[in-house]
Amino acid sequence: MRSMASSTSNKGIAAIVGVGPKLGRSIARKFAHEGYTVAILARDLGRLSLFADEIAREEKAQVFAIRIDCSESRSVREAFEGVLSLGFVEVLVYNAYSNTNTNWQPTNFSDIRIESFQKSLAVSSVGAFHCAQQVLPGMVERGRGTILFTGCSASLNGIPGFPELCCGKFALRALSQCLAREFQPLGVHVAHVIIDGLVGPPRFQASTSQRTLVGEQQSGGGDGSMDPDALAQTYWHLHVQDRAAWTQEIDLSPCNTRFF
Numbered sequence: 001m002r003s004m005a006s007s008t009s010n011k012g013i014a015a016i017v018g019v020g021p022k023l024g025r026s027i028a029r030k031f032a033h034e035g036y037t038v039a040i041l042a043r044d045l046g047r048l049s050l051f052a053d054e055i056a057r058e059e060k061a062q063v064f065a066i067r068i069d070c071s072e073s074r075s076v077r078e079a080f081e082g083v084l085s086l087g088f089v090e091v092l093v094y095n096a097y098s099n100t101n102t103n104w105q106p107t108n109f110s111d112i113r114i115e116s117f118q119k120s121l122a123v124s125s126v127g128a129f130h131c132a133q134q135v136l137p138g139m140v141e142r143g144r145g146t147i148l149f150t151g152c153s154a155s156l157n158g159i160p161g162f163p164e165l166c167c168g169k170f171a172l173r174a175l176s177q178c179l180a181r182e183f184q185p186l187g188v189h190v191a192h193v194i195i196d197g198l199v200g201p202p203r204f205q206a207s208t209s210q211r212t213l214v215g216e217q218q219s220g221g222g223d224g225s226m227d228p229d230a231l232a233q234t235y236w237h238l239h240v241q242d243r244a245a246w247t248q249e250i251d252l253s254p255c256n257t258r259f260f
Helices: 023-033 045-059 073-085 114-142 163-186 228-240
Strands: 013-017 037-042 063-067 089-094 145-152 188-195 249-252 257-259
Touching: 013 023, 013 073, 013 114, 023 037, 023 045, 023 089, 023 228, 037 045, 037 073, 045 063, 063 073, 073 114, 089 114, 114 145, 114 163, 114 188, 145 163, 145 228, 163 188, 163 249, 188 228, 228 249
Parallel strands: 013 037, 013 089, 037 063, 089 145, 145 188, 188 249
Antiparallel strands: 249 257
């Protein structure tokens, strides 16, 4: 675990699980920009530390890089011991998934190894279960908190050749709905964000305040991909929206935004 700045935010901790070069990094940057102490968690601590340095430097925030393997319950517990030692967790964003199919080509069902299938389920849904259990007691005690789960097109429809991803994301969606119904009456906002499309690199490298705002154009790249900085704005607005407007699921696509 590394501290990237000398001052500590008087807000709670924003824990972002599953931070890569696109959406996870943009979400972490947004919460750092808004004054949160941010804990970013992923398996590759070397790359994670580079992201932490970058975000801390850009946003003049305190950022901690913590290694986690979401497929192992012990790793999750140890990682969140580190997170909770920083203070109370006000925001948990679960953005992790297991991608053994790196070329995104359909796999014949008979060729899928059970170990790969189990790993995908472990990361997409069991890991989310463990992470939520680490932070919910503190959120309930304070009567406030936000948990945001990242889903995708596979959360809604079975896709031939991708049963590993679909089964894990289906389970994550069910988990988010169960937690929302149980804990939103206790003051904890739980929402499932469906990224229904490709996420590309950030459109702009300027400061967060100059980036695309939610409600503005979220796509526009030649490949039709969405801007992760614009998507991060949506995660932020879900966190700060009035309790009377709390939603359990939001579907984002390059064409429209639908609330449920």
